[in-house]
Amino acid sequence: MILKVVVGADHAGMRLDDGAKELFPQLSKTQIRRIIDWGGCTICEALVRVASRPLREGDLIALGVMEPERCVEISYRKEDLLFEDANYLAVNKAAGINSQRTPYQLKGTVEYAVETYMKSLGSKEPARVIHRLDRGTSGVMFFPKDKRAATHISFLLKEGKVEKVYWAMVAGVPDEEQWTVDAPIAKLNKFRYGVALPGREARTAFRVIAVGKGATLLEALPFTGRTHQIRVHLVHSNLPIIGDTTYGGDTAARMMLHCRSMAFTSRDGKPVQAIAPLDEGFLKACRDFGIETEGL
Structure with a gap:
């Protein structure tokens, strides 16, 4: 499921994670930070992985919400x-x-x-x-x-x-x-x-x-x-x-x-x-x- 919202003047200047918590009240801040960290957040279609990124009026935020069990770390040596x-x-x-x-x-x-x-x-x-x-x-x-x-x-x-x-x-x-x-x-x-x-x-x-x-x-x-x-x-x-x-x-x-x-x-x-x-x-x-x- 992909959730989208456009940032208004009231949320301009806020950190991404703080603003997203208000704009997507159905998600917890922990969920939002995980989505950002795992590469499921874009702003104006550009991938953003920094939770502290300041929001601007008119930004289109898209969050991809996936099942927690799919968050599996993999690495190769x-x-x-x-x-x-x-x-x-x-x-x-x-x-x-x-x-x-x-x-x-x-x-x-x-x-x-x-x-x-x-x-x-x-x-x-x-x-x-x-x-x-x-x-x-x-x-x-x-x-x-x-x-x-x-x-x-x-x-x-x-x-x-x-x-x-x-x-x-x-x-x-x-x-x-x-x-x-x-x-x-x-x-x-x-x-x-x-x-x-x-x-x-x-x-x-x-x-x-x-x-x-x-x-x-x-x-x-x-x-x-x-x-x-x-x-x-x-x-x-x-x-x-x-x-x-x-x-x-x-x-x-x-x-x-x-x-x-x-x-x-x-x-x-x-x-x-x-x-x-x-x-x-x-x-x-x-x-x-x-x-x-x-x-x-």
């Missing part, structure tokens, strides 16, 4: 990274964490944590989000360390020259060991996409990795990069992902979709690859359904 060289780094994004900033949040996102890590190395470069994972999806995310690296990997992503491998757990057992869905994807409403015409070309290859008791672990290779592509193509195959309630999947502790690996070739011809291990939530779901992950 060198030993946490999946890959790092002079041009790129890769992290294992956790399920339930936003890839990049939202109107509600800057801190607690992968983007913010990566930028903080880069600053610790003395870099002045921003964390450039050149590909995203849905909030419920875990796994590999690559970040370029400078503009030239960003241009290179962005070109490779656009040309389909980055190999991305996902693992997904679905209820039931597919009729085939492997198959490909070649079906256009279109936006249906604010939250959902689906196979529809007119839509954007989308193609995903699927392969059975392991079968358990009432569930199957699949490998998915998206050849295009449409929003919710794997999720939509699995629904189209009558195999919604467990935990993906948006698309009819069974309720679970998390959405069982994980970017297992990404690989591409650097500007100087060197292979670059990162592989992300499954988290405990995904592993527990595998154990619950009798799917053996040892050695995969």
Whole structure:
């Protein structure tokens, strides 16, 4: 929920947090300060993270109010990274964490944590989000360390020259060991996409990795990069992902979709690859359904 108000003459000159408390009486001062600190406050569409910032008449204040449980601090150390060289780094994004900033949040996102890590190395470069994972999806995310690296990997992503491998757990057992869905994807409403015409070309290859008791672990290779592509193509195959309630999947502790690996070739011809291990939530779901992950 985003709350907005225009500052009048009565509140001009007040500190942001004091003025906001009067202008948004439904929020406590503690809530307002948390929103400011976490990057959920803008004034005239510019991010403001200083509670003492003086207000001016005519300022448009917008506060993004999110659930307290989403205020999760994340940080990365060198030993946490999946890959790092002079041009790129890769992290294992956790399920339930936003890839990049939202109107509600800057801190607690992968983007913010990566930028903080880069600053610790003395870099002045921003964390450039050149590909995203849905909030419920875990796994590999690559970040370029400078503009030239960003241009290179962005070109490779656009040309389909980055190999991305996902693992997904679905209820039931597919009729085939492997198959490909070649079906256009279109936006249906604010939250959902689906196979529809007119839509954007989308193609995903699927392969059975392991079968358990009432569930199957699949490998998915998206050849295009449409929003919710794997999720939509699995629904189209009558195999919604467990935990993906948006698309009819069974309720679970998390959405069982994980970017297992990404690989591409650097500007100087060197292979670059990162592989992300499954988290405990995904592993527990595998154990619950009798799917053996040892050695995969």
